[in-house]
Amino acid sequence: MSLFFDAVWFDAKLAARKLDRTALAVAVGIEPTELHRIFTHEREPTAEELAVFANVLGSDLVEVTLKSGVAPRATPEDADSGDRISDIEARLDAIDTWLAEFEAAKKTA
Numbered sequence: 001m002s003l004f005f006d007a008v009w010f011d012a013k014l015a016a017r018k019l020d021r022t023a024l025a026v027a028v029g030i031e032p033t034e035l036h037r038i039f040t041h042e043r044e045p046t047a048e049e050l051a052v053f054a055n056v057l058g059s060d061l062v063e064v065t066l067k068s069g070v071a072p073r074a075t076p077e078d079a080d081s082g083d084r085i086s087d088i089e090a091r092l093d094a095i096d097t098w099l100a101e102f103e104a105a106k107k108t109a
Contacts, residue, residue, distance in 0.1 A: 006067040007039045013057040028052045044069070062098035 014020055025035040028049050037043045045053065045068055054064040 004069040005039060005041055006069075009067045010039070010053075010057070013059060017056070017058065019056070024053065024056055027056045038068075041069070060098055060101070062094050063102075066095070 010024075011021070014024060021035055021039070022032050025032040028035065029052075030049070034043075038045050038049070050065055050068060051061060053059075053068070054061040057064065
């Protein structure tokens, strides 16, 4: 389950594009009630849903993923610690890349 979903951020991004949650649900191909479950932390969005969110909002996928919350990670007994560390490093690399792009965009603005 998502630990934090920034519904206010999503609503602001939708409003800036003159869209609402129903439009987002249609774009993703799910019922508005299912999107509501995502917004209220009842279920996590899938990778495919996050990609559509990013496209509809005109936002970077990493930013959308960060604003969508943090999924609980596998416990050490559930996963190989080497795989877990590799996964964490890959996620940190993605965040570093997004931050570098964000800072570069701020400088050019």
